Structure formats: structure tokens, C-alpha cells
Amino acid sequence: MAKARTICFVGHSGSGKTKLAGTLLSQAGVKDEIAFDQSPEEKRRGYSIDLAIGACTYQGGPLNLLVTPGLGEFVEEIYKGMEAADLVVLVANAEKPVEVVTEQAWEIRSRMGKPALVFVNMMDKPNVNPDKVLSELREALGAKLWPLQLPVREGEKFLGLYDLIEEKPVGFSGEVPADLKAKSAEVRAELLEEVATFDDALVEKVLADEPLTGEEVAAALKQGVAEGGIVPVLWGSAETGQGIPQLLEALASLTPEPTGDDQVRLRVFSLAIDPYLGKLAYVRVLGGKVAEGDSLVNLRSGEKLQVRDVYAFRGTKLEKSGSAELGEVVALGKLDGVALGDTLAASPEVEPLPEIPFPKPVFSRAIVPKSQADDEKMSMVLRDLVATKATLDFQRDPVTKEAILSGMGDVQLDVLAERLRTRYQVEVEFRVPKIPYRETIRKTAQAQYRHKKQTGGRGQFGEVHLRIEPLPRGAGFEFADETKGGVIPGQFIPGVEKGVREAMQEGILAGYPVVDVKAAVFYGQYHPVDSSELSFKIAARECFKLAAQQAEPTLLEPIMHLAVTTPEAFTGDIISDLNSRRGRILGMESQGGKTVIRAEVPLAEVMSYALDLKSLTQGRATFQMEFVRYDYVPAQLQEKVVAQAKAGKDES
Numbered sequence: 001m002a003k004a005r006t007i008c009f010v011g012h013s014g015s016g017k018t019k020l021a022g023t024l025l026s027q028a029g030v031k032d033e034i035a036f037d038q039s040p041e042e043k044r045r046g047y048s049i050d051l052a053i054g055a056c057t058y059q060g061g062p063l064n065l066l067v068t069p070g071l072g073e074f075v076e077e078i079y080k081g082m083e084a085a086d087l088v089v090l091v092a093n094a095e096k097p098v099e100v101v102t103e104q105a106w107e108i109r110s111r112m113g114k115p116a117l118v119f120v121n122m123m124d125k126p127n128v129n130p131d132k133v134l135s136e137l138r139e140a141l142g143a144k145l146w147p148l149q150l151p152v153r154e155g156e157k158f159l160g161l162y163d164l165i166e167e168k169p170v171g172f173s174g175e176v177p178a179d180l181k182a183k184s185a186e187v188r189a190e191l192l193e194e195v196a197t198f199d200d201a202l203v204e205k206v207l208a209d210e211p212l213t214g215e216e217v218a219a220a221l222k223q224g225v226a227e228g229g230i231v232p233v234l235w236g237s238a239e240t241g242q243g244i245p246q247l248l249e250a251l252a253s254l255t256p257e258p259t260g261d262d263q264v265r266l267r268v269f270s271l272a273i274d275p276y277l278g279k280l281a282y283v284r285v286l287g288g289k290v291a292e293g294d295s296l297v298n299l300r301s302g303e304k305l306q307v308r309d310v311y312a313f314r315g316t317k318l319e320k321s322g323s324a325e326l327g328e329v330v331a332l333g334k335l336d337g338v339a340l341g342d343t344l345a346a347s348p349e350v351e352p353l354p355e356i357p358f359p360k361p362v363f364s365r366a367i368v369p370k371s372q373a374d375d376e377k378m379s380m381v382l383r384d385l386v387a388t389k390a391t392l393d394f395q396r397d398p399v400t401k402e403a404i405l406s407g408m409g410d411v412q413l414d415v416l417a418e419r420l421r422t423r424y425q426v427e428v429e430f431r432v433p434k435i436p437y438r439e440t441i442r443k444t445a446q447a448q449y450r451h452k453k454q455t456g457g458r459g460q461f462g463e464v465h466l467r468i469e470p471l472p473r474g475a476g477f478e479f480a481d482e483t484k485g486g487v488i489p490g491q492f493i494p495g496v497e498k499g500v501r502e503a504m505q506e507g508i509l510a511g512y513p514v515v516d517v518k519a520a521v522f523y524g525q526y527h528p529v530d531s532s533e534l535s536f537k538i539a540a541r542e543c544f545k546l547a548a549q550q551a552e553p554t555l556l557e558p559i560m561h562l563a564v565t566t567p568e569a570f571t572g573d574i575i576s577d578l579n580s581r582r583g584r585i586l587g588m589e590s591q592g593g594k595t596v597i598r599a600e601v602p603l604a605e606v607m608s609y610a611l612d613l614k615s616l617t618q619g620r621a622t623f624q625m626e627f628v629r630y631d632y633v634p635a636q637l638q639e640k641v642v643a644q645a646k647a648g649k650d651e652s
Contacts, residue, residue, distance in 0.1 A: 002061025004327035005255040006284065008085035010078055010109070012099035013047055013070030015091045016121040020238035021054060021065045024251075027244050028056035028063070030315040036067050038316070041418050049415055051077040051270050053282070053329060055313035059252045064313065064329040070101050072619055073409040076358050076391040078105050079112075080340075083356050084269040084284040084329060087225070087255040088116045090141075094128045094235075098140040100619045106141050107592060111357070115225045115256060117232050118145060119247055124237040126156035134233065142593060146191050147233040148221075149246065150184055152176065161235060161243055164188045165217055171242050192217065198224040218253060226256040258327035264288030264296070264346035267353055268338050271388040272331075275423070277311070277318070279384075280331040281338050286353075288346065290330075291323035299343045299352035309333035340390050358390035361406035362625050363610035365413055365430040367394075368403070374426045379403070381424045385416060392416065399436035399513060409610045435604045436558060437641065438630055439507030439514045441551035444469040449543035450525070451535055462535035464488070464496055464543045465523035468551055471516040473629055477504065480520040488524040488536065495533035496521045499540025508545055509553050509638075510645035515630070516556075519544065555638045556630040558603040563596055564613065566621035571595050573616055581605035582634075600628060 009017040022034040036052035037043060048069040055064045066081040068074075082088055088109045092102060097120065109116055118141075120133055130151045138145050149161040152172065160172030162184055169176050176184075192212060196202035199220040205212060224230035234250055236243015270282040283290075290296070294307045311331040312321035324330040338344070343352040367382075369375040379394075382405070386392045393406040407413050413430060420426040446467040453460040471478065479497045488496065497519075504514040521540070562583075564574055574597055575585060583601035590596075606625065613621055633641060 002059070003257050004062035004064060004325070004329070005086045005251075005257060006064040006066060006084050006327070006329055007087050007089055007251055007255060008066040008068065008078075008081035008114075009089045009091055010068050010081070010101075010105035011070055011091035012093065012096075012101040015070060015093040015099075015102075016238050017067050017070065017091045018048055018052070020091055020119070020121060020244075021052075021067045023238045023241060023244050024065060024248055025054050025056050025315055027241075027248050028058045030054075030056050032315045032317060035316050039419075040422050041415050044418075045415075047071065048077075049074060050272070051080050052316070053313055054316040055329070056315070058248060061252065062328065063251065063255075066329075068105075071411065072101055072104060072614075072622070073407070073412040075101075075104065075108075075408065076389065078108055079356055079358050079390075080270045082109060082112050082114050083267065083341075084282075085114055086258055086327075087251070088114045089251070090116060090118045092118060092120050092133070092137060094120050094122045094130075094133055095125050097133045098136050103140055103620070104622070106143075110592070113228065115228055116143075117225070117234065117250065117254065119243075120233065120235045121238055123151055123158045123235050124240045124242065128153070128158070130235070137233070141231075143231045144194065144229065145231045145233050146194055147187065147235070148191070148250070149235055149243075150180060150187065151235045152180060158237065158240075158242060161246065163246070164191055165214060170246060194230060195220045195224055198227065198229065222254050222256070225254050258286070260285075260287035260326045262288050263350060264290060264294075265350055265353075266290060266296070266344040268340060268342040268344065269356070271338070271340055273384060273388060274318075277309075277331075277333050279335070280311070280333055281335045282329065282331050283324075283344065285324050285326055285328050285330070287326065289323060289325045294346070296344045296346060297348045298338060299345055299348065299350065300339065301337065301342075302348065303337050305335055305337065305344065307332060308335070339387070356390070359408070359622075360624055360626070361391055361393045361408060362623060363409050363413070364404050364406040364433055364607070365410075366400075366402040366433040367405040367417075367428050367430060370427040370429060374428065377424060377426050378420070378428060381420060381426060382416075385419065397433070397436055399438070400434040402433055404433055405430075409614070432607055435607075435641075437510065437512045437633070438556040439509050439512045439553055440516045440556055441468060441470050441514075441548060441553055443552045445547045445551035446522075447543050447546035447550065448523075449539050449546060451539035451542065452530075453535075454530075459527075459530040460532065460535040460538070461525075461527035461530035462492070462495075462532075462539040463525040464499075464521055464536060464539040466500070466540065466543045466547050467520045467522055468544065468547045469518050469520075470551075471518050473516060473556075473631070475516050477501070477515070478518040480518065482520045482522040483524060488521065488526055489531075492526065492531060492533055492536040493521070495536035496524075496540040498533075499537035499542075500544050502537070503541040503544035503548075507553060508548050509555060510642045512555070512645075514548070555633040555641060557633045558627055559600050559629050559631050560603050560606060560625050561628045562599050562601055562606070562609075562623055562625050564599070564621055564623040565591065565594050565596050566617060568595050570617045570621055571597065574613070574621065577612070577616060602631075603627075 265287040266283040311318040450463040586598040
């Protein structure tokens with residue numbers, strides 16, 4: 001039996017990937033109901049959200065079909081599918097062959113170095129020009145795209161295909177138009193010349209004008225696909241079934257076979273929470289064989305794992321299989337402690353695979369439960385769901401105390417909120433997060449404060465003299481004891497530091513934490529009976545506030561580094577927009593036919609940048625963003641932020 005091979009289908013939303021994969025399974029003999037989009041959210045919205053998996057057996061070998069969503073916000077599913085794939089099938093809509101995710105998926109495929117095939121779907125539509133489709137695809141993808149067939153049309157009707165290698169009509173009866181025959185001879189000659197370059201013996205035969213056998217062409221074509229030097233183009237319609245048998249045949253014959261040794265190694269390429277089976281880790285077997293009862297090692301954590309349940313796909317359904325061999329895609333149940341991208345092996349000496357290069361979340365919102373009951377469940381459920389996604393993150397901001405959910409855009413967050421509601425009965429709403437400002441000082445100042453309290457019996461007494469001075473950005477906090485002669489006994493000095501730290505938790509301007517300050521206690525007084533650590537903590541806290549008022553307190557804001565990848569046509573608009581956001585352009589560079597613009601922008605100006613950039617560029621630009629440092633807030637904006645903070649305190 002041939003080794004299992006895995007094919008990943010990618011393309012823009014509406015190109016028909018899901019329908020195509022289902023038609024292929026039916027063509028391969030799957031009799032059960034086929035349902036790739038199984039979640040309630042997918043059924044309600046009418047488009048794919050998660051990576052979907054199906055499997056069949058064709059020509060004696062298993063074929064795994066992975067179907068990815070076609071919306072840019074769910075791009076991580078493309079990475080997951082390609083990570084497990086031997087071959088990528090780019091599905092193009094014959095009426096609109098080049099769309100945003102068409103290009104995005106192709107770029108990811110190029111970076112991951114995966115062999116590919118293009119299938120032009122929806123050829124049954126009336127207004128289709130095959131020559132124009134091929135030209136647009138070649139221009140946009142920049143690859144050596146070679147059709148293995150020519151579409152045969154009669155007016156607006158799609159009749160079938162003409163096989164260039166076998167030189168015969170496929171899927172229809174009747175005469176092949178004379179002009180198509182002439183064209184096919186020319187295209188076939190060019191195709192054979194290209195294919196022959198992957199076999200030196202064939203080059204000599206082509207130069208000698210000797211005929212090539214079908215077997216020779218097939219072998220060289222498979223080699224060319226495996227090396228990424230040629231991308232075959234096939235045509236058809238998942239709706240009518242035309243071209244589907246030929247596509248299935250091509251997948252079986254052109255998909256490279258997986259290679260691996262007897263050393264057990266698995267890649268965790270996806271995670272899910274199944275309503276019936278619980279947490280599942282989807283793995284591709286890259287070496288050896290795995291079976292229930294086996295012991296594995298997570299090469300990331302070093303943790304030992306026991307394989308309990310092994311499920312294989314039969315159509316789009318999971319069934320207990322008990323084991324899996326090289327090339328197979330299976331789900332492992334009850335496997336705790338694994339994360340996306342983990343490498344599992346039988347031996348800790350096996351070399352782990354590189355991390356999957358998932359993009360990072362770029363769009364954040366504060367997530368607020370609608371009731372106390374929802375609050376109790378929300379955090380626990382969210383952490384489980386977020387653990388299955390590389391482009392989702394959930395954490396509580398230490399400054400604003402808000403629960404922050406981050407993803408790739410508003411649609412992805414809305415889907416998660418819907419899942420919380422329908423699966424776990426947790427109702428939430430989103431708000432624009434507060435900016436986690438900080439406070440600092442610009443100059444050195446000093447103050448003194450005496451805390452004295454007498455309430456009968458033992459009182460409280462402590463006097464502290466403090467000097468505070470600014471530190472460089474990112475230095476944090478330093479404390480120094482510069483007292484001499486025991487003016488403050490040593491046992492009370494920790495109380496002084498605690499008081500300063502406590503005061504720094506809420507600055508005097510707007511109540512934000514104070515950072516990048518050195519505080520030195522240089523004098524004080526104590527009482528032999530009434531002094532205590534608590535007395536000196538209170539005195540130091542109030543003394544710091546007095547000193548801060550004289551030290552030119554100021555606000556700091558988080559500054560983000562943005563790397564925007566865009567087609568050149570939008571470069572000017574993006575730079576202009578970033579400048580309007582108080583951005584500082586660091587530079588530009590060419591990368592894979594696009595322009596990468598690097599800039600530093602205050603976080604306050606890019607809270608909705610994922611949505612704004614999509615609107616500005618029709619979704620054709622992407623970006624990544626990361627925190628770099630805190631910097632001063634301009635004076636005019638500082639007044640506004642401080643006023644808003646004080647107004648918020650008054651309301652509460």
C-alpha cells in the first residue's frame with residue numbers, strides 16, 4: 001500500500017475549496033455524509049473558520065485533504081494546513097482568479113517551500129476567458145505555471161478539457177475545435193520542453209526531436225513539481241464535476257510521497273476542542289509508527305506523554321484507528337501539555353522541528369462579561385480556546401486591569417465571542433482597551449514628610465527625607481539608603497522602600513504606575529517607642545508624592561514597531577496615514593515583490609489599525625506589530641489624557 005499523502009487546499013473565500021474537497025472525496029468513493037464546515041459558527045456564517053480535514057483512499061493509497069478558510073483573519077489555518085502538507089492546491093475562482101488571499105496564501109507557500117498545483121474552479125460560469133485567467137495568475141504569482149489541459153468552450157458553455165500530455169479530449173464527446181488543436185500542439189511542445197529539464201535524458205530526446213512516452217513525461221513532471229520548478233494548472237468545476245476525475249488522478253500521481261525513517265517523530269500542527277471527544281491534538285507522522293499505549297516525549301518541554309486514543313479520518317469523520325504510520329494525519333485524544341507546533345518523539349535525542357512561523361495577533365479589545373456568572377466562567381473557558389490558536393492571545397493588563405483578547409481582526413474576535421455564547425453559555429462584549437500609560441519624572445527633586453499619630457498607648461512616628469531623580473527609559477526603579485549616623489535605624493529602611501514602591505503604583509498625574517525613577521532616603525528621624533516599619537512606610541509613601549510634584553511629572557506612552565507589507569501601489573497612502581498617526585518612518589525595503597514599511601507609532605494611534613489598513617488597501621496589505629519602548633506623551637495630549645483620567649475617577 002502506498003504511503004499516505006496530504007494535500008492542502010488554499011484560496012480566497014468563495015473560490016469553492018470546501019465544495020471541491022467534498023466532490024473529490026465523493027469521486028474517490030466516500031459514501032458517508034461529507035461535512036467539512038461542521039461548527040455552528042461556520043454553518044451560520046456560511047464560510048470556513050477552522051482548518052477542516054477529510055481523507056479517502058485512492059489507487060491503493062490514503063489521501064488526506066486539508067481545507068483552509070479563505071478570509072485573511074483566519075490566516076493561521078493556512079500555516080497549519082501547509083505545515084502538514086506534501087502538496088498545496090491553490091484554488092482560483094475562474095471569474096476572479098487573483099484575490100487577496102490568493103496572493104497571501106501563495107506567499108506563505110513560497111516561504112514554506114511547498115510544492116504546488118493550481119486548480120481553476122468554476123469553469124462552468126459563462127463569462128470565463130481561460131487565456132486571461134492564466135495570464136493573470138502568472139503575473140500575480142510569479143511562478144512557472146503550466147497547464148496540463150486546455151479548457152474546451154463553446155460560447156459561454158464549458159464542454160470539457162483537452163489533455164495536452166495524452167493529446168485527447170476529456171469529459172466530452174465531439175470534435176475538438178481546429179483552432180484549439182493547433183494551439184494545443186504549440187502549448188504541448190512548450191510544456192514538454194519545460195518538463196524535460198528535470199531529466200537530462202529527456203532533454204536529449206527533445207533536442208533530437210524524439211517522442212516522449214507518457215511514463216517519461218509523468219516521472220519528469222512529478223520531479224519538477226517536487227522541486228518546486230513547475231506548477232501544473234488544471235481546470236474544472238466542483239459544482240458540475242467536470243475535471244474532477246482528472247484532478248484526483250493528478251493529486252494521486254503528482255503529490256510527493258513523504259520521506260522518513262523508523263525513528264518516531266510527530267508534528268502537532270493543529271489543536272481543537274471537540275464537543276464529544278474533548279481536547280484533540282492533530283499530528284502528522286513524520287517518522288516511524290505510533291500506537292495507543294506508546295510513550296512519547298514532548299521535545300519542547302521534555303515532558304513524557306502516554307498515547308491513549310488515536311483517531312483517523314474516514315471521510316470527514318473521526319474513527320478510532322489505534323495506530324498511525326508514516327505520512328498519516330491523525331488526532332490524538334487525552335494528550336495534555338502539548339502546544340501548537342510541538343514535536344513529539346519516542347526518544348529525547350531526536351532533533352525537534354523549527355517553530356511554525358505563525359503571525360502574531362495585531363488587534364486587541366477589552367473583553368467584558370455581561371454578568372457575574374459569566375465572569376466566573378469566562379477566563380477559564382477563554383484560556384482553553386485560545387490555547388488552540390496561535391493568533392489569539394488572552395491576558396489581563398497589569399496597569400489597566402482589563403481582560404484583553406487579541407487576534408487578527410474584529411471578525412475573528414466576534415467568532416470567539418459567538419463560540420463562548422453557543423458552546424459555553426458565556427455572554428461577553430468588546431470595548432476599545434485603555435492605553436496602559438506610565439508616569440515618570442523629568443528632573444531631580446526632594447521632600448520630607450513626618451508621620452505622627454497618637455491615639456492613646458503606643459503611637460506612630462516616622463520622618464523621611466527623600467531625593468528622587470529620573471533614570472533612563474526602561475531602567476525601572478532603584479532605591480538607595482544614604483542615611484548616616486543611624487538617623488533611621490536599619491530595621492526601618494525596608495519600610496521606607498515599601499512605602500516608595502507603594503506610592504509608585506499610582507502616580508500623581510493620572511494614577512498610572514511610576515517608572516524609571518531612583519529614590520534615595522538621605523535623612524530622617526525616629527522615636528524609640530513609637531517608630532515602626534509601618535510608620536516609615538506611610539511617611540515614605542507621602543514623601544514620595546510631595547517630591548514627585550516638584551520633579552516635573554510626565555506621562556509615558558507605549559511605542560510600537562510596525563512592519564507593513566504592501567503592494568507598491570499603496571505605499572504612499574500608508575506612509576501618509578502613518579504620519580497622521582504621529583508615526584516615525586524608519587525605512588522601506590523590497591521583499592518578494594512587495595514593499596515593507598517599517599515605522600514606530602504610539603499604541604494610542606493604532607488600536608484599530610488592523611481594520612483601518614484593511615480599508616485603506618482593500619485588504620491587500622498586512623502588518624505585524626510589537627512593543628519597543630515607552631516615550632514621553634506630547635504636552636497637549638498629556639493634558640487631555642490627564643483630564644480624562646480625572647473625569648473617570650470622578651465618575652467612579
